[in-house]
Amino acid sequence: MRVVTLIDLTRTLDPADRDLLPEPLRTLAPVIAPNVDYAHPAGSGREQFASAMQCRVEDLPDGEGWGSELLTDFSTHLGTHVDAPLHYGSTCEGKPARTITDIALEELWCEAIVLDLRGRCAANTAISVDALESALAENGAPIPAGGAVLLRTGQERYSLADLEFFQYPGMSREGTLFLAERGAKVLGTDAAGWDLSFAVMARKFRASGDNSVLWDGHRAGREREVFIVQQMANLAALPPSGFRVAFFPIKIARASAAPARVVAFT
Template sequence: MTRLVCLTRPIDPELRSKIPPAMASMASVIAPLVDYHRPEAKGRERMMGLFCCEAHDLPHGEGWGEEILSDMSSHCGTHVDAPYHSGNLIEGKPARKIHEIDLQELFCPGMVLDMRPYERRNDAYTIEELQAAIDAVGRPIQAGDAVLLRTGQERFESLSAEWFAYPGMSREGTLFLARAGAKVLGTDAPGWDRPFPVMRKRFEETGEGSTIWDGHFAIQEKEAFIVQQMHNLAALPASGFMVGFFPMKLVGTSAAPARAVAFLDN
């Protein structure tokens, strides 16, 4: 019997009120604004208008429940980045958008790299640390794998200062995993690269453009799908499972919110 494990972070509109002022620009990737049309209120009014009826014509005097979402990024919550998120050209060819990715490509063997021993907060993991975590799994990365980084961010409350001070990936680390065969690169951190303030400070100090978003830009050299804001990686073994990422089929977009699910054979 196969057991399903949800690896998706809940999209909770209440989190909008908890975003630190310094990270206000991140609001649309945390949760949408939601206008709730309750059955006893706006939902009823909407149905009365559509059907030209009165409240007493509806069962229990109620209409339907409906929600209107706004200010929501295609990168909201747990989401899959299409290659196009990293630029127009990937491996010298036109980058694929989310609707151009076959669902079968996003259903693959998974392995969890336990990066917690390395405590790279506000910094990028080294290739040596990534290799040590792979060695601990007991098998190498194989072509088509989903490699999921358990960073330890599960310890912190969502949107806390500690949660935003996450460990990330560099160009070198990203290419190391992708060239080893990883097709999906996942993390339970808010982002794949180092935090934006960290990258900005590094650029201000060095003037080197190569330090800007270098983990994502590495996909231009080797195509892979990045999945961010994963959840519940502690429930998985190091390997021996399948994992599926099921993004909304948004036409022409660089990403889409997704339901990420692991399939474990008991």
């Protein structure tokens, strides 16, 4: 029997990470980690449990209540998350764009390959089609039809405390369509975002007046339906090909995205 190894590709959601963000980027906190109010069984969980049971804390078995957490300031685009087509606009391929609960689990359980773009891309610069072609040739495996392409840009070098984490290589319309037209359905990255950062896109727009530079990587998903997965972790642990990945998001009605537990099966 073949032994399957599970590799977690998901960022841990730790409210302490919000404090790591450089001061100019604190507004990004809701897409990095939630606020969490922790109730420990030997702490405030005792009062909560006693209230629910309509008894005194002194009446509780072993003097303890429950463990419970209340999450707030929680974006659907938090941490490692799956974007549904609704995130890119109201229509996709000429039809109403699908929400996260419209996507079947079978579409998010697929074969995958990793494209190693280290040395082929640069911070605050769009990843070129030439770079994608070069990495694909080095990998040697074809893009699986209906499968996933995971981009390893080298962002694992940085922590959330580093400004460089937010100055990442991004994807363009041309790069996104290059992968989609070759059969990819799920597009993942270890970067904080799929496109260039908002600051870079805004600067390019101010310089050119051309609105096609605004979020063109995501908006390409309106032309060819894809599911974009951002803030992936641990891509260095994966082989180049020959594995499957489950990208299973939280089931949030009518949502444009949801945080996911992303796990590779190698």
